Amino acid sequence: MDLSLFLIQTMNGVQYGLLLFLIASGLTLIFGIMHIINLAHGSLYMVGAYLAFWISSYTGNLFLSILLGLPIAIVLGIVIERFLIQRLYDRDHLDQVLLTFGLILIFDAMQSIIWGNDVHGVPIPDALRGGIMLTENLAYPTYRLFVSGVCLAIAVGMFLLIQKTRLGMIVRGGASNREMVSALGINIRWVYTLVFAAGAGLTAFAGMIAAPISSVYPGMGNSILIICFVVVVIGGLGSIKGAFLGALMVGLVYTWGTVLVPQFAGAAVYALMAAVLLWKPRGLFA
């Protein structure tokens, strides 16, 4: 094993981990603040990827597609929250699981009806094509670096938003005491809608920027959903910090597993989860 392979795989792992963080943070935010388990979270990732493919097939520009597609995904999130999720706040987790699984079925069917069942690719934007020379004869794809940078910037922005702003304070307040925030004259229902829409937007955005790397295919939402569960279980439910650490760990273990033990790359991530659960039964930060 030479050093360059090590370096590239580590960078791929970090990039995958940061992408996972975008998706898992939405999942853990929605849980932490609204106490809702959303199985359809992965479907929104899929919707993002398909929107990127669909719009860029007309515009030919990924960034324009993101600009046009993101509002669609956010509106979708608002509609789902207002019409369905909002009826679940006083119900137990079982009802949440079933209703959001019903949503998965509907999303899967809509995807086959609208876009068919073929695998599609999305071209990398011209400006980010090619690679950056790490050493004299070792290049790393620019687009992957770009994805890492964007994810990292969003992670920092989210941290600042939640910890340092008034809006973040209201959201944190809503997580610990819904009635109290409501009594202070804040419309908590809209805060929840906002959080859900933000989660949907984050996931869809992750699907859009991942589309050129991972390609766009049916069922992509389900596999990412499960990996995000692993991330959240490792990090601890409701913890953004945990989601960040968990996502990086999963990203690195997954990419390294693919290189070292390709037979069990899928299972290696779960072995990590089992190890964490043995050590800390509620995850690292819960």
Add this chain to the structure above:
Amino acid sequence: MRSLPRSVQVFLLALTVLLAFYPVFGEMLVGDRYDYWLQKLTSVMILAIMAVSLDLLVGVTGMVSIAHAAFFGLAGYTMVMVAPEWDAGSIWILLPAAVLAAALAALVMGVLIIRTHGIFFIMATIAFSQMIYYIFHDSDFAGGSDGTYLFGAPTVELFGRELLNLSDRVTLFYVTLVSLLLVYLLLRTMLRAPFGRVLFGIKENEERVRAMGYNPLYYKLVAFVIGGTLAGFAGVLSATQYQFIDPSQVNWHLSAEVLIMVILGGLGTLWGPILGAFAFEGLHYWFSSMTRYWELPMGVVVILMVLVLPKGIAGGVMWVADKLERRPSQKVQREETAAGRPMEVKHD
């Protein structure tokens, strides 16, 4: 677990008898499609075994597990791997091996996650069951994503004499029917015993059960292993029926569908989920015959079921039975429902 009203008992018995006589009158009823429906009914009864065993976890103990398909599929895969490659295996080896594998997997998974609650438990069951899925999906020892075949149904022989021929469809139909009844009666007996009362107690209030001197973790783990073992048993029947297994039978989507059967039928009643399995598969068949995109109407039905019908088919049957029998307890129950469903606030 209280006894069922007489009219419900009669209703369920009538349905069972009707089902048991399908091989007799089926040909008159559906003609050419007799064989198709014979197999379909067998596979639905196998799913019903899964549903009733999942009800033990979800409806009785309050553990929302989405790992049932993992035990179901693991048992099937174990049969394929233990059986001789070019010959039918003996049931006396395959059945214990497969059921034991499922039980062991449930025990290991249970030890890791039994201390967690609520959403965390749900996520952990999905994640671990997908681990088993990926092991079979990525492997080359069991056909990978294409799946693999079992060479013939297991033989049932005693001292060299054949007792049952499981490749005969009518025989398998009756074996499955008897299995379903036995599993139902076993769980029902268990729930009437003190063990079952502790499980119901855990669903209501785990802390109080602990305060009474029972260790809820132990009871939950035992229930989880029993549920997983029975799902494995259903997996044995399924592998015997189709003599084929692929990763889709381990996928969490199957677990979620079985969960829908449980809710559709009626949570915590044991007999409800059996009806739920028939109702779900009936809807599945109906929607598939109308459109290629059966998931769309099914998703709408699932969402409506959650929003409108939380008590499922069993709730409806009990309501009709109450009307018919005008039992003295009717007034009390009315008052309970009038007061509304007690709101559960869970924070975890």
